[in-house]
Amino acid sequence: MLNGHVSFFDQVNQNFDRAARFTAHPQGLLDIIKTCNSVYHFTFPLERDNGEVEVIHAWRAEHSHHKLPTKGGIRYSLDVNEDEVMALAALMTYKCAVVDVPFGGAKGGIRIDSKKYSKHELERITRRYTFELVKKNFIGPGIDVPAPDFGTGPREMAWIVDTYTALSPDKLEGAACVTGKPIAQGGVRGRNEATGRGVAFVTHEVCAIEEDMRAVGLSKGIEGKRVVVQGLGNVGSFTAMFLQKMGAVIVGLIEFDGVLYDPNGIDAAAIVEQWNALRRGEKSMQKLDVPASLRWSGSPKEGLELDCDILIPAALENQITDENAARIKAKIIVEAANGPVTSGAGETLNQRGALIVPDHYANAGGVLVSYFEWLKNLQHVRFGRMERRSEEQAYRRILDAIAVRTGKSFTENELSNLAHGAEEADLVHSGLEDTMGNAYKNLLEIRARHKVDLRTAAFIDAIDKIAICYQDLGIFP
Ligand code: NAD
Secondary structure, rough: OOOEEEHHHHHHHHHHHHHOOOOOOOOHHHHHHHHHEEEEEEEEEEEEOOOOOEEEEEEEEEOOOOOEEEEEEEEEOOOHHHHHHHHHHHHHHHHHHHOOOEEEEEEEEEOOOOHOOOOHHHHHHHHHHHHHHHHHOOOOOOOOEEEOOOOOOOOHHHHHHHHHHOOOOOOHHHHOOOOOOHHOOOOOOOOOOOOHHHHHHHHHHHOOOEEEEEEOOOOOOOOEEEEEEEEEOOHHHHHHHHHHOOOOOEEEEEOOEEEEOOOOOOHHHHHHHHHHHHHHOOHHHHHHHHHHHHHHOOOHHOOOOOOOOOEEEEEOOOOOOOOHHHHOOOOOOOOOOOOEHHHHHHHHHOOOOOOOOOHHHHHOHHHHHHHHHHHHHHHOOOOOOOHHHHHHHHHHHHHHHHHHHHHOOOOHHHHHHHOOOOOOHHHHHHHHHHHHHHHHHHHHHHHHHHOHHHHHHHHHHHHHHHHHHHHHOOOOO
16 A cells, blocks of 8 residues: 555455455465465666667566466556556456366566557567566466456467567477467467457346345346446457347447447447457547447546446446446446456445446456466367367257157258357357356355455455465475
8 A cells, every 4th residue: 555545456355354354274374375475566768660779567466376277368558567467366366266267376567558558569579578578488378378358469469479489499388378369370269359259248247146136126138228338448348249249238338538428328349349450559539430429528537327237347446436437327347357347446336236246256257268278288189170070970860860759851951050069159158158157156145145345255265275285286386
């Protein structure tokens, strides 16, 4: 804490401490879990396209080595600092535990505004960052595996895997050094949209619990729920599109420089299409071709206070704070971003009876599918490649037998719909929904047992799972 300001990492630890009181673990063990194991801050020079030289600041934090590799995204943002990467790495540890992904948590960041650099400059920055991580043993399939985060995507992950494998050409499993890669570089189908798909699925599950909906004054079911999404990047855009498909009404979309609002609903898919068509450095709400009536006059920050049932912050941390918490009207807040609700604001919202779905459960779809990608890279074979045809043939045999027994044959259309073997994307979606659904049931059970909110339940779950692991490991030497 500095001058009354609670840092991001301290906020994560406050939430941890609140939950730890419901566990019986010794303080020493809790301290081991909470501590960030390693933080690497480094600098390197960049020669810009115009010949000027600039010093770049970069970090990688590995929060917990109780399971290896560690895992977490790489963020490009001017706000990146040591506290932020430590907080985000800690959240990764707890997130992996909640969805049973066998990794410790990590996070990396480079302090740049990616919009201000050319593609070639970003490539040089990314490759040098990777090289520095290799030098210090902070990256590798069994060591630490980065992924995309704010300001990065499949393109940056392709540069990372290429740099890493160029430096270790004999490593058979080299492609598993990073996830979120393009498919042609060993990525897995479904990873790009995984976090948003997971957030939408979780929101659907939350709305399906009648008791919870009654408690917040809403009817059961996702259909017709009025949703505001902050951030049209990877997570926000897919979340909005999947929710729209599920029958929710997207009433507001918030970006850094503008807000779109229509109480009757916005066609999120059409807006996302326009947004994605803008070049990286030129993305702006002002450049969208939309009716003037759709443009809301308030500021992006005020957009969070719009009248809606569900608010989904999917941009950055510290968006709902002590300053604006009392004015937030949403009855459900689903934390698609990491740390969007400060711990003080969370208390205000809880007292008001709002339901907060915590980040380290809500946005875990990304790391979950990253885990599938890592497994695919180690196996060197696409999911479903061996069994798809065999499954199809088995279904055909069953359908043929049914046709013989009933004397009624299936049409070709029915046959191709019913006798469909699982493709890679089907398996990834199935793994995502199965894990997120089971994790939610588990959290609801913990919530009921301890009479706590969902965030505390998710921390209790993570602490218990990690504690068992540390207890089994003992202390070396
Ligand atoms: P992104 O860079 O793809 O998108 C972020 C979007 O937020 C951008 O469109 C940006 O313009 C917008 N934005 C920035 N400041 C804003 C503001 N003040 N108001 C409104 N919009 C603003 O990043 P992302 O990958 O979608 O990540 C978003 C959040 O989700 C981050 O907190 C990240 O840590 C978290 N997250 C991402 C993943 C993933 O798989 N990418 C997984 C889990 C969690």
